[in-house]
Amino acid sequence: MLSAEVARLRTVLPQYINTYWSKSVCYAILATAPHKKRTMAVSVSLPRSLKFRMTLVVILLVLVATMIVTWVALLLAERDMKAVIGDQQFALLSSSAAQLDAQLNAKKLLLASLAEAVPQSAGASAAGMLEFVRQHPIARREFRNLALYNRQGDLLHTQGDAIATLDAPARLRAYLDQVRAGGKAVVSPPFKSFLTGAAAVVIMQPVTDADGRTTMLLGGSLDLADSSMLEQVAGQRSGKTGYSFIFTKDGVVVQHPDRSLLLGNLTERANPNLATRRALAGFEGWTEAVGKDGTLSIYSYKRLQGADWIVGARYPVAEAFAPMIAMRHQGMIAAAVFAAVAGFMTWLAICAMLRPLNLLRQHIGEIRNGSAEIAVLQRSRPDEIGELSGAFHQLMAEREAAQQAIRDSEALISSILERAPDAFVSCAADGAITNWNAAAERTFGWRRADVLGRDIAELIVPPAMRGAHQAGMRAFGEGNMGRLMNARVRISAVHRDGHEVPVELSLGSIRHAGEYYATAFLHDITERLAFEAQLTQLARIDPLTGIANRLCFEETLQQAVLRARRNRVPLALAYLDIDRFKAINDSLGHAAGDQVLCEFAARLGANVRAADTVARIAGDEFVIIFEQVGQADEAARLADKIVAAIRAPFTVAGSPRQVTTSIGIALLDGDDLTPAALVARADAALYQAKHQGRDGYALAP
Numbered sequence: 001m002l003s004a005e006v007a008r009l010r011t012v013l014p015q016y017i018n019t020y021w022s023k024s025v026c027y028a029i030l031a032t033a034p035h036k037k038r039t040m041a042v043s044v045s046l047p048r049s050l051k052f053r054m055t056l057v058v059i060l061l062v063l064v065a066t067m068i069v070t071w072v073a074l075l076l077a078e079r080d081m082k083a084v085i086g087d088q089q090f091a092l093l094s095s096s097a098a099q100l101d102a103q104l105n106a107k108k109l110l111l112a113s114l115a116e117a118v119p120q121s122a123g124a125s126a127a128g129m130l131e132f133v134r135q136h137p138i139a140r141r142e143f144r145n146l147a148l149y150n151r152q153g154d155l156l157h158t159q160g161d162a163i164a165t166l167d168a169p170a171r172l173r174a175y176l177d178q179v180r181a182g183g184k185a186v187v188s189p190p191f192k193s194f195l196t197g198a199a200a201v202v203i204m205q206p207v208t209d210a211d212g213r214t215t216m217l218l219g220g221s222l223d224l225a226d227s228s229m230l231e232q233v234a235g236q237r238s239g240k241t242g243y244s245f246i247f248t249k250d251g252v253v254v255q256h257p258d259r260s261l262l263l264g265n266l267t268e269r270a271n272p273n274l275a276t277r278r279a280l281a282g283f284e285g286w287t288e289a290v291g292k293d294g295t296l297s298i299y300s301y302k303r304l305q306g307a308d309w310i311v312g313a314r315y316p317v318a319e320a321f322a323p324m325i326a327m328r329h330q331g332m333i334a335a336a337v338f339a340a341v342a343g344f345m346t347w348l349a350i351c352a353m354l355r356p357l358n359l360l361r362q363h364i365g366e367i368r369n370g371s372a373e374i375a376v377l378q379r380s381r382p383d384e385i386g387e388l389s390g391a392f393h394q395l396m397a398e399r400e401a402a403q404q405a406i407r408d409s410e411a412l413i414s415s416i417l418e419r420a421p422d423a424f425v426s427c428a429a430d431g432a433i434t435n436w437n438a439a440a441e442r443t444f445g446w447r448r449a450d451v452l453g454r455d456i457a458e459l460i461v462p463p464a465m466r467g468a469h470q471a472g473m474r475a476f477g478e479g480n481m482g483r484l485m486n487a488r489v490r491i492s493a494v495h496r497d498g499h500e501v502p503v504e505l506s507l508g509s510i511r512h513a514g515e516y517y518a519t520a521f522l523h524d525i526t527e528r529l530a531f532e533a534q535l536t537q538l539a540r541i542d543p544l545t546g547i548a549n550r551l552c553f554e555e556t557l558q559q560a561v562l563r564a565r566r567n568r569v570p571l572a573l574a575y576l577d578i579d580r581f582k583a584i585n586d587s588l589g590h591a592a593g594d595q596v597l598c599e600f601a602a603r604l605g606a607n608v609r610a611a612d613t614v615a616r617i618a619g620d621e622f623v624i625i626f627e628q629v630g631q632a633d634e635a636a637r638l639a640d641k642i643v644a645a646i647r648a649p650f651t652v653a654g655s656p657r658q659v660t661t662s663i664g665i666a667l668l669d670g671d672d673l674t675p676a677a678l679v680a681r682a683d684a685a686l687y688q689a690k691h692q693g694r695d696g697y698a699l700a701p
């Protein structure tokens, strides 16, 4: 019945589970142990951590949502800002490149005008060269050095001051060819001066004669490490950590904040970054790439018109976006604060929302500890919690009624068992006694308090039967109780004082709290057995005379014959009949006849040995089984003795009366295959005794 209640609960409560978020409340109800009888089985507990968990969930949700929104917004802003910064950087770089181009063109134009003014004598002597330079002071300002070369590029004369000149004309042959062929100034690839060791470039302008033939080359050199023109470019840098640089289209570094890189080739460095590779391949504009130091930077590239140079700039993203990163941190802090405020508000809201549920929990707790009745649960609120409370009330009322019914039923069964005339014993699968009624106390002598929990086998099972008992308990334990039940068997049990108690056993089993128990009614049949024995005895006695009857005679003779044959001992059977007994009946009445029969039986009993059996087998017919008698003369003597004992007058109806008897005697011999054959021979001998005149005996041949 309790199980049915729980099943009903399972069907009713899901609607509340769906209605309320406090599923744990309902689970607590479903988890209630149905076998608890005395206490209120339904219990509800509102987990204390529920508020904390819900608040935590809200805080996390708000935090995550705010952070995602902030993060996405900043991401979009960063993307736009990156484009702005990149475009700005590229515009700045393009401006620097244009200025550099303009300055290079100005130097080329200067060289071209100087070349027109160079006298052939300047190439012929150092003095002529010096004179020429002296007359053109601008050349000293614009170039680190001014030099004249012959057509092959061999140095003729320099201005003689800080000479920077071509260190390997052969290596620059292609460049010289380009200068000669073009007839105009060209910037050389960067090189290291073999005189000063400084990194330098030279701008060469062909010098032609009157016929337009190139007679010499006029070169103006620039020190890459000390050039105001390049320093202007270097000064155009973004932020504190950004910088500008120049390299040729072949990858040779022309200008770089790190002077050790000058004249080095970027393409020969291990793993040049992606932006550099793109720039060498012709890319112009800005892009993002990870530099050699591992930092993400914005790179911009712009090619020059007046030289095979690429002007570049690098701006580390960490610095470029420092304000954005700061904003991101502030955004996260704002999100955390927002989440904390939301959590606090949620906490307050949950506390308010849970108040009625807490009240419900409090009521149920009070019901459990007995300080309140279930009536406090009766519906009081017009909302779902009121419905839940009402449902609890109904449920608990039904369960209380069910439990009361069970208690009443149990009390009835206990009362019946206690008053049962038979011993009732139950035990667990391990044999431990769990029930012992008053009749069991009487039958076996043990008090209930002394036996509960003890092994039944030790108390009432006789040692000889313990094997069978254990087999039965095993079968019970294996669930084969059906084989043992529905049978009433007679067994012997043991009383506390040691004597055996015959009992009739009825087995059964019950299931309680998920466990099976063996039950047994044990009916003490001591008195019944005695009564049965008495009945059996009565069935073998002649009621009139009190001696053995025909049934007893036949059983006794059967046993005696078997014993005589087995032990090879003699046996004699006497068949007796009262002479003319009918006349006694007829003259004195039936009662007098009975009196004669009784006296006759008594005299027979008095004249035989205790081991001999005297029986009345019909009206006035008697038999005597003589054990240990095998000789005819001994049999004759016994017969004679009996005949004589009967001759003594009987007192019948107050008067003496002469009674005689005839006896036929047969001795057991090998021809008597059955007791009946022996009887037949004795009967035949009796017939002969009658025929011989009665009041005597005859021996069977």
Ligand SMILES: Nc1nc2c(ncn2[C@@H]2O[C@H](COP(=O)(O)OP(=O)(O)OP(=O)(O)O)[C@@H](O)[C@H]2O)c(=O)[nH]1
Binding pocket: 544, 577, 578, 579, 580, 581, 582, 583, 585, 589, 590, 591, 592, 593, 594, 597, 618, 619, 620, 690
């Ligand atoms: N009083 C009395 N008479 C009985 C009882 N059972 C049998 N009888 C009578 O016993 C008599 C037996 O007679 P029988 O043995 O046939 O003849 P008998 O008169 O004894 O003559 P013989 O045997 O030839 O000497 C019958 O009349 C029976 O009615 C009994 O229990 N009580």
